[in-house]
Each structure stands twice: as C-alpha cells, then as structure tokens.
Amino acid sequence: MRLFLLLLCFLNWLAAMAQSVRTEQKTVPGSAVNFELALIPGGQFIMGSSENEPGRADDEGRHQVYVDSFWIGIREVTFDELFLFQFRNLDSDASNEHASGFKADAVARPSPPYYDFTYGRGKAGGFPATTMTQQCALRYCQWLSDKTGEFYRLPTEAEWEYACRAGTQTVYSWGDDPKMASEFAWFYDNSAGSYQKTGLKKPNPWGLYDMHGNVAEYCLDFYVPDYFARLDSNSNNPLILPIKKHSRTVRGGCFEDYPEAIRSADRRKSDPKWQARDPQIPKSKWWNPESPFVGFRLVRELKKYSKAERDAFFEKVIKD
Numbered sequence: 124m125r126l127f128l129l130l131l132c133f134l135n136w137l138a139a140m141a142q143s144v145r146t147e148q149k150t151v152p153g154s155a156v157n158f159e160l161a162l163i164p165g166g167q168f169i170m171g172s173s174e175n176e177p178g179r180a181d182d183e184g185r186h187q188v189y190v191d192s193f194w195i196g197i198r199e200v201t202f203d204e205l206f207l208f209q210f211r212n213l214d215s216d217a218s219n220e221h222a223s224g225f226k227a228d229a230v231a232r233p234s235p236p237y238y239d240f241t242y243g244r245g246k247a248g249g250f251p252a253t254t255m256t257q258q259c260a261l262r263y264c265q266w267l268s269d270k271t272g273e274f275y276r277l278p279t280e281a282e283w284e285y286a287c288r289a290g291t292q293t294v295y296s297w298g299d300d301p302k303m304a305s306e307f308a309w310f311y312d313n314s315a316g317s318y319q320k321t322g323l324k325k326p327n328p329w330g331l332y333d334m335h336g337n338v339a340e341y342c343l344d345f346y347v348p349d350y351f352a353r354l355d356s357n358s359n360n361p362l363i364l365p366i367k368k369h370s371r372t373v374r375g376g377c378f379e380d381y382p383e384a385i386r387s388a389d390r391r392k393s394d395p396k397w398q399a400r401d402p403q404i405p406k407s408k409w410w411n412p413e414s415p416f417v418g419f420r421l422v423r424e425l426k427k428y429s430k431a432e433r434d435a436f437f438e439k440v441i442k443d
Contacts, residue, residue: 153217178383184351220272301382308336314378346392
C-alpha cells in the first residue's frame with residue numbers, strides 16, 4: 124500500500140510539472156514560419172544510466188548534475204525553418220533587433236547540396252531538418268539569434284537529458300517498458316525506414332515531442348568517452364567545449380534504432396564517415412550526405428546577450 128501511495132504521489136508530481144511548463148510560440152521575423160518553445164525549470168537530476176539498464180554503454184556513467192532554467196524547442200527544427208536560412212530568396216532584412224542592422228545579403232548561407240541528401244524523404248510540411256553538419260546547425264542558431272535579438276543555441280548534453288527525462292529516472296521518459304515505445308517514438312519497428320513529421324507521437328511529461336527516436340539530435344558538447352569522470356561532485360551547467368570538428372555528442376536515437384538505443388541516457392558521437400560521399404576537398408562545412416538520421420533542437424537562453432557576446436560564443440564553439 125505504501126509503495127502504491129508513493130507511486131501515486133510521483134505520478135501526480137509528474138502531471139503537475141507537465142501542466143506547469145510554460146510555452147511560447149515564436150515567428151521567424153519576415154516570415155510566416157512558427158516554432159514553439161517550452162520553459163524548462165532548472166533543477167538537479169541524476170544524469171546517466173544505472174548499471175543494469177538494458178543497452179547501457181560504458182560511457183553513460185551516473186552523476187548528479189544541476190542545470191539552470193532554459194527554453195527548449197517543443198519539436199525538432201524542421202526543414203521549413205532551415206530553408207529560411209538556407210535560401211536567400213526566403214529571407215529578408217526583417218529583424219526584431221533593429222539596432223543590429225540585420226542584412227540578409229550579409230549572411231553566410233549553406234552551399235547547395237549536390238544531390239538530395241534525404242534520398243527522397245519528406246522536407247516541407249513539418250519534417251525534421253537533417254543531413255547538416257553541427258556547424259550548419261550552429262550557424263542557423265546564430266542567424267536566428269541575429270534575426271530575433273535573442274540567444275539561440277544547441278542544448279548542452281546535460282540540458283538535453285534533463286529535458287528528455289522531464290523529471291523521470293526511468294529508462295525512457297514514459298517508464299521502463301520498451302513495448303510502449305511505439306506510442307512515443309519513431310524507431311526501427313514503426314518508422315518504415317524514414318524520419319516522420321515532428322509532433323505526431325505522444326510528448327514526454329514536459330510536453331516535448333520526439334525526444335526519443337525520429338532523428339537523433341546534436342548537442343553543444345564535444346564528445347568525450349570519460350564525460351562523467353570529468354564532472355566534479357557538484358556539477359553546475361556542465362559543458363565540454365569543442366577542440367576540433369569531431370566528435371560532437373548526439374542524443375535521442377533515431378528512426379533506424381531499436382528501443383535500447385533511444386533511451387534517455389543513450390549517448391553517441393558524430394562520425395567523419397557521415398561526409399564520406401562528399402566529393403569536395405575539403406569536405407563541406409554545411410552538409411553530411413550520410414546522416415539523414417541526425418537533426419537538432421533549439422535552446423534559448425533566459426539571459427539577454429549583446430550581438431558581440433553572441434558572436435564570441437559562436438566563434439568559440441564552431442570548429443571547422
């Protein structure tokens with residue numbers, strides 16, 4: 124009986140947290156393209172997986188971490204959003220930060236891919252943006268920051284897992300049962316070998332869609348196998364800054380994965396092989412022909428930063 128009451132209290136807490144998450148809809152200036160954000164309350168959580176978790180890798184560790192509050196995309200960034208950055212004719216000088224003097228003609232944009240890197244998978248209408256390098260994802264964040272005057276970036280690895288878990292400590296944000304995966308995620312068994320439009324499955328307790336499966340998502344951190352060993356006993360907002368192009372941490376699993384690879388704690392790294400079919404020398408800074416299974420999700424800082432501060436940040440985290 125006591126165990127039942129404790130479980131009931133826990134479920135009630137999760138429901139209350141889900142209801143208390145504030146959301147906000149944003150429109151990219153000069154367009155009709157919208158995206159939604161959820162305000163994630165800061166807090167402590169146990170990051171990583173337990174030793175008996177199915178599919179656990181040696182680099183998943185277990186560590187108590189604290190993260191500040193942040194806004195995060197309710198859905199993965201879509202091609203509809205990325206196209207505004209990719210194609211000059213879809214952009215304009217419209218900006219919410221008029222003092223910065225945003226000029227669409229001055230933006231460095233992704234070079235045209237030399238063939239369809241999605242191999243015929245969907246693009247317009249809500250499909251997650253894929254096949255970009257992490258540099259492209261970060262440059263999109265920089266462009267969006269300049270358009271809006273707000274600070275957008277990729278989530279840190281800690282922020283990503285905190286948002287994915289949404290107050291849970293189970294294998295998945297819905298619990299421990301992999302048989303429920305089809306209710307919340309696109310993965311090997313139900314994806315028909317392709318990513319799907321965002322937001323079609325059930326969200327996690329904080330209202331975030333596709334944290335498990337669909338496309339894997341870039342994090343800000345440089346990938347290190349000893350991530351948890353580098354954290355101290357009181358880790359606040361940890362971030363492993365990049366020192367070179369590869370590898371970057373990728374989270375969430377994708378449509379090609381089995382349930383054990385879409386767990387909340389699963390972590391993997393970007394691979395230079397994702398550019399293997401790129402004939403350019405040097406390889407493109409923008410595209411990964413072999414990664415139609417990787418995309419990204421936005422984080423927005425609560426604190427305001429000047430354009431100079433934002434530019435300094437992006438120059439620090441972007442490595443060719």
